[in-house]
Amino acid sequence: MIYGFERPLFGDIALRIHLVVGDRYAVMIDTGMLGFEDMVKQALDFLNQQGVPLAFIVNTHAHHDHIGLNGWVQAQTAARVIGHAWGRRWTEDPDTNYQEFVLAFPDIIADSQALREEVRDTMGIPAPVDMGVTGREHFYPGGFDVELIELSGHVLGEVGLLVAEDKTLITGDVLIGLNLPMFHGYVDPEQFRKSLGTIRDLVTAGRVTRLRSAHLPELHDPAEIMEHVAQREQAVRNIESLILDIARGDALSLKEIWLRTSDASGKRPEFRGLAMVAGHLRQQCRGGRMEVQRDRYRTL
Numbered sequence: 001m002i003y004g005f006e007r008p009l010f011g012d013i014a015l016r017i018h019l020v021v022g023d024r025y026a027v028m029i030d031t032g033m034l035g036f037e038d039m040v041k042q043a044l045d046f047l048n049q050q051g052v053p054l055a056f057i058v059n060t061h062a063h064h065d066h067i068g069l070n071g072w073v074q075a076q077t078a079a080r081v082i083g084h085a086w087g088r089r090w091t092e093d094p095d096t097n098y099q100e101f102v103l104a105f106p107d108i109i110a111d112s113q114a115l116r117e118e119v120r121d122t123m124g125i126p127a128p129v130d131m132g133v134t135g136r137e138h139f140y141p142g143g144f145d146v147e148l149i150e151l152s153g154h155v156l157g158e159v160g161l162l163v164a165e166d167k168t169l170i171t172g173d174v175l176i177g178l179n180l181p182m183f184h185g186y187v188d189p190e191q192f193r194k195s196l197g198t199i200r201d202l203v204t205a206g207r208v209t210r211l212r213s214a215h216l217p218e219l220h221d222p223a224e225i226m227e228h229v230a231q232r233e234q235a236v237r238n239i240e241s242l243i244l245d246i247a248r249g250d251a252l253s254l255k256e257i258w259l260r261t262s263d264a265s266g267k268r269p270e271f272r273g274l275a276m277v278a279g280h281l282r283q284q285c286r287g288g289r290m291e292v293q294r295d296r297y298r299t300l
């Protein structure tokens with residue numbers, strides 16, 4: 001009753017959407033983005049063959065490659081759009097999405113044609129969000145239960161779907177890509193750690209044994225899922241201590257810390273990593289391990 005549809009995104013990274021199909025209705029998890037219409041059409045054709053209506057689109061989070069064909073799908077179905085309450089503005093307004101996701105620090109990263117093409121132009125006609133969720137809600141598509149699980153941190157609002165009888169967790173980007181040329185990133189390190197802990201707890205409790213996601217190959221057993229969680233927990237610790245080391249002398253600007261963190265990690269400096277570094281700096285200042293004066297940060 002869970003089906004994945006995918007196409008290559010770049011390199012060996014896929015872009016994938018899922019269908020959860022019950023006796024009464026189906027739920028589509030994410031809609032991809034412009035250029036992936038044939039992938040989504042394959043899913044819609046499959047549902048037509050099954051004779052099951054698409055009742056809901058659930059956006060795991062409001063990044064462009066997860067919401068980009070919401071309007072395209074809604075124009076062909078009666079599907080209602082559900083997403084984390086935090087992401088409503090980004091889902092309904094691609095310009096706000098682009099502005100706040102990509103150009104959050106305009107004096108460090110300026111608007112460019114390349115960035116527009118990568119992000120803004122991949123979002124098609126938006127659809128209104130019919131319901132904002134925060135996790136713990138349930139669907140009953142007919143024959144089984146689906147629970148939404150809060151998995152925020154990569155963005156400020158993200159949910160996954162737990163299909164209890166399959167012990168399968170369907171996720172967006174919470175298991176971030178670690179081998180990309182840039183930081184895939186998270187904006188709130190504390191919340192991100194909590195979400196990794198949520199997955200760990202679900203596996204420990206025996207409620208999850210398989211994990212599907214938007215970009216990674218399917219994880220088939222608890223040990224494999226735990227390994228992926230541990231790698232991300234380690235990555236957060238590494239970046240945190242790297243940032244603390246970098247700012248352990250002269251006070252540095254966000255831009256300087258971001259460039260040095262990217263360089264030391266072998267990552268191309270770009271907007272996702274910038275938001276991630278800014279998130280770490282906020283957390284460290286709140287926790288008293290760093291201070292900021294006139295926009296320059298120093299480790300205490």
Ligand SMILES: [Zn+2]
Pocket residue numbers: 061063154173
């Ligand atoms: Zn994402």
